Amino acid sequence: MMYPARKRIKMLLFACLLPLLSTLAAPATASPDQPVGPHLVVERAIGGFMSDIAVFGTYALLVEGAAVNVIDLHDPAHPARVASLLMPTRSGKLAVAEKLAAVSLAKGKIQIIDITNPTAPRLRGHYILPAPYNRDYRISGGIADIALDGSLAYLLVGVASAGYAHGGLLLIVSLENPDQPTLIGEAGVSGLPNDLQVRAGIAYVGSTSDLRGTGGLEIFDVTNPRAPANISLVKGYGYDGESIEVADGIAYVGDTGIYDVHQLSAPREIAPLTARTLRVHRGRGYAIEPDGMLIRTLDLADPAKPRQIAETRFRAEDEPVLMPGRDQHSLRIVGDQLFVTSRDNLSIFRLVGNAGKLVLLGRLNGGLIDAVVSDGSLAYAGGDYIWLPTGSGHDLSLAEEFAGERTPQLLGVTGRYAYLASHGQLLVADLANPTAGPLGRLVLPADPDPPWWPTFLNKIALEDEMLYLYLPYSTSATPDAGQLVIIDGHDPHQPRIVSQIVREGMDDWSGVVFAAGFVYVRQTTRGATVFDVRNPAAPTIDAQPFWQGISVATLASDGRHLFVYETGSLTVIDIQNPARPTVLATISVEGWRLTAHGGRIYAGGSEALTVIAISNPAAPQIIARTPLP
Structure with a gap:
C-alpha cells in the first residue's frame, strides 16, 4: 500500500472520472425475468489513460484504458491507430x-500478444499471479512493471500481504510457449517496486520506500533465471525509484540519485537526482516534469555533475489537462525520436543536435469518455470495465480526436445524437458519422469559481431531445451552490x-434523472432535490423532498418509479404522483x-454486476450476478 495521502489523491481523481451508467433499450430477445448476467461480455472500450507505449520498428503498441492499440509510425507527423485489441480490464x-x-x-494478470x-495482432496465452499477489496494487493491477x-518476461509485483517478508517480488516467466507462460523463478524485492530494466543478465529495480524505510536501487543477477539472486541494495527514501535507467555503467534512479554501478556488489551514489521520470540517450538525459508540461534536457557527459541545457514545453500553460496529476507519464527513446505519453495524449519529438533541443513531430490525442451508450443495447460502464450484451454489434467508438476537439467527455445519447463536453462547451455529434466533427455546439454558463471543466461535467438527464444538465455554481455569495441548466x-x-x-x-450533486416531468438530483450527503420541469422555461424546486437527510448514493428511474441506492440497499419508490411518493420495497x-x-x-459495483427483476416493483428480485474479471 502506498502513502495514504498520495493514494487518496489518486482515488479522488479516479472517482471524479468514473464512468456513468446509461439507460438504453434492452436486446429484443431478452425477457424481463431472464437472467442475462452470465451472457455479458466485454465488447468495446472507449478512451482511457494512455499509460504506456512500446515501439517496435515503425509501429508502436499504446495502452489506452482497456485497449491496446497498434500505432502506425511510418509518418511520425501523423501517427494513426491501425489495429486494436480489447482487454477484459484496464491495461x-x-x-x-x-x-x-x-x-x-x-x-495480477499479464497477456501475451503476437x-x-x-496490423493484425493476436492474443496468445496469459499468466495470472498466484494469490495473494494477484490483488490490485495500482491502476495497472498487481504488476508494477514488465x-x-x-523468451523471458520479468515481472515486478507489488505485495501488500504481510505474509511476505519484502515489499515486492521479481518474477521470471518463460515464454518459450507463448500460449502457456510458465513461472520459473522469483526473488523478493525491498520496498514498493516501480520500474525495472534488464541488461546482460542483470536486473535493476527501482522502488519506493515502504514504512520500514526499505527501497531505492536493488540489483539482481538473473543469468540463471530459475534462481535470481540479490547482488546489492542501496536504500532511498520518500518518493524514490519512480523510474530507473541504466547506461554506460551508470544507474539513474528517479527522485533518488545517480549511481556508479560498474561494481555491481557496491553501487556508489555520485549525485542526487530530483527528476522522477528520466530516460538517457547518447549522453543526454530527458526528464519530464510531474505536471506534464515540460521536458528538461540534461547534459550527462559527467554523470556526477548533470546540468540542464534545454527545456521543451509540450503543453501550453493555459491548455486544459483532462486528467491532471503526477507520475502518469511514459518516456521511450528509439533512434532519434522521443515518445511521451501524458495521460491523454501521445507526443512524438525528434532529438536535434547536441544542444538538447526537441522538435515536435506529431501528436495523437486520446481522452476519457465517461459513458458507453447506443441504441438497441444495454451498456454497463464502471471503473475498469465496459460490458455489452453478446452480439450487440454496435460500434461505439466516437472518434480519435473528434475533429480537433481535445479529449471530449461523452455525456449521453438520445436517438442518433451523442452529447459531449469539451472545455466549457456542449458538443453534438452524429453517431452515424462521429468523425465528421460537431454538428452543433453551445457555450455553457461556466462556474465562476472555479471553472470545473470538463472533469465534473458528467451530470445529465436526457428526455425527448431535452437535456437537463448539472453544473456547479460556486461564488462568494453562494459557495456551495449548483445549477440545473435545461437545454433544447x-x-x-x-x-x-x-x-x-x-x-x-x-455543490455536491452527482446524479440526475428525469421522470414524468420532474428532475431528481442526487446529493452525496443531503438526500436529493426535486425540480418540476413540466414547464421547461420556468422550472421550480420542491423545497421538501421526502427523503431529505438520507445519504443517497445513486438514482435511477423507469419513468414511473425511482430507484434509490444507499449503503447496501435499493429502495423502490412509486412517483406516479410526485406529490405523494410511496415507498414500495427495499x-x-x-x-x-x-x-x-x-x-x-x-x-454495478467494484466486484460484480447485479441484475434485479422489477416486473413487480413491490417485490424486486435478484436474478443474476456476474462477477467482474
Missing part, C-alpha cells in the same frame, strides 16, 4: 521483444439554453451505479 505496462509483447492487466503481423528479454436539443445544429435555476447547498444489494430498463435494474 497498464507494456513490453516488446522480437515478435511478442506483454501487457499487464488488473488482478505482433508478427503488426521487461522482456528474449431538438435542433442538433443549434442547441439552446431554455432556462437555468440555481440551488444553494447543491432490497439488499451491492452496486452503487444503476440503470433501469426493460423491467430490470442493473446495479
Whole structure:
C-alpha cells in the first residue's frame, strides 16, 4: 500500500472520472425475468489513460484504458491507430521483444500478444499471479512493471500481504510457449517496486520506500533465471525509484540519485537526482516534469555533475489537462525520436543536435469518455470495465480526436445524437458519422469559481431531445451552490439554453434523472432535490423532498418509479404522483451505479454486476450476478 495521502489523491481523481451508467433499450430477445448476467461480455472500450507505449520498428503498441492499440509510425507527423485489441480490464505496462509483447492487466494478470503481423495482432496465452499477489496494487493491477528479454518476461509485483517478508517480488516467466507462460523463478524485492530494466543478465529495480524505510536501487543477477539472486541494495527514501535507467555503467534512479554501478556488489551514489521520470540517450538525459508540461534536457557527459541545457514545453500553460496529476507519464527513446505519453495524449519529438533541443513531430490525442451508450443495447460502464450484451454489434467508438476537439467527455445519447463536453462547451455529434466533427455546439454558463471543466461535467438527464444538465455554481455569495441548466436539443445544429435555476447547498450533486416531468438530483450527503420541469422555461424546486437527510448514493428511474441506492440497499419508490411518493420495497444489494430498463435494474459495483427483476416493483428480485474479471 502506498502513502495514504498520495493514494487518496489518486482515488479522488479516479472517482471524479468514473464512468456513468446509461439507460438504453434492452436486446429484443431478452425477457424481463431472464437472467442475462452470465451472457455479458466485454465488447468495446472507449478512451482511457494512455499509460504506456512500446515501439517496435515503425509501429508502436499504446495502452489506452482497456485497449491496446497498434500505432502506425511510418509518418511520425501523423501517427494513426491501425489495429486494436480489447482487454477484459484496464491495461497498464507494456513490453516488446522480437515478435511478442506483454501487457499487464488488473488482478495480477499479464497477456501475451503476437505482433508478427503488426496490423493484425493476436492474443496468445496469459499468466495470472498466484494469490495473494494477484490483488490490485495500482491502476495497472498487481504488476508494477514488465521487461522482456528474449523468451523471458520479468515481472515486478507489488505485495501488500504481510505474509511476505519484502515489499515486492521479481518474477521470471518463460515464454518459450507463448500460449502457456510458465513461472520459473522469483526473488523478493525491498520496498514498493516501480520500474525495472534488464541488461546482460542483470536486473535493476527501482522502488519506493515502504514504512520500514526499505527501497531505492536493488540489483539482481538473473543469468540463471530459475534462481535470481540479490547482488546489492542501496536504500532511498520518500518518493524514490519512480523510474530507473541504466547506461554506460551508470544507474539513474528517479527522485533518488545517480549511481556508479560498474561494481555491481557496491553501487556508489555520485549525485542526487530530483527528476522522477528520466530516460538517457547518447549522453543526454530527458526528464519530464510531474505536471506534464515540460521536458528538461540534461547534459550527462559527467554523470556526477548533470546540468540542464534545454527545456521543451509540450503543453501550453493555459491548455486544459483532462486528467491532471503526477507520475502518469511514459518516456521511450528509439533512434532519434522521443515518445511521451501524458495521460491523454501521445507526443512524438525528434532529438536535434547536441544542444538538447526537441522538435515536435506529431501528436495523437486520446481522452476519457465517461459513458458507453447506443441504441438497441444495454451498456454497463464502471471503473475498469465496459460490458455489452453478446452480439450487440454496435460500434461505439466516437472518434480519435473528434475533429480537433481535445479529449471530449461523452455525456449521453438520445436517438442518433451523442452529447459531449469539451472545455466549457456542449458538443453534438452524429453517431452515424462521429468523425465528421460537431454538428452543433453551445457555450455553457461556466462556474465562476472555479471553472470545473470538463472533469465534473458528467451530470445529465436526457428526455425527448431535452437535456437537463448539472453544473456547479460556486461564488462568494453562494459557495456551495449548483445549477440545473435545461437545454433544447431538438435542433442538433443549434442547441439552446431554455432556462437555468440555481440551488444553494447543491455543490455536491452527482446524479440526475428525469421522470414524468420532474428532475431528481442526487446529493452525496443531503438526500436529493426535486425540480418540476413540466414547464421547461420556468422550472421550480420542491423545497421538501421526502427523503431529505438520507445519504443517497445513486438514482435511477423507469419513468414511473425511482430507484434509490444507499449503503447496501435499493429502495423502490412509486412517483406516479410526485406529490405523494410511496415507498414500495427495499432490497439488499451491492452496486452503487444503476440503470433501469426493460423491467430490470442493473446495479454495478467494484466486484460484480447485479441484475434485479422489477416486473413487480413491490417485490424486486435478484436474478443474476456476474462477477467482474
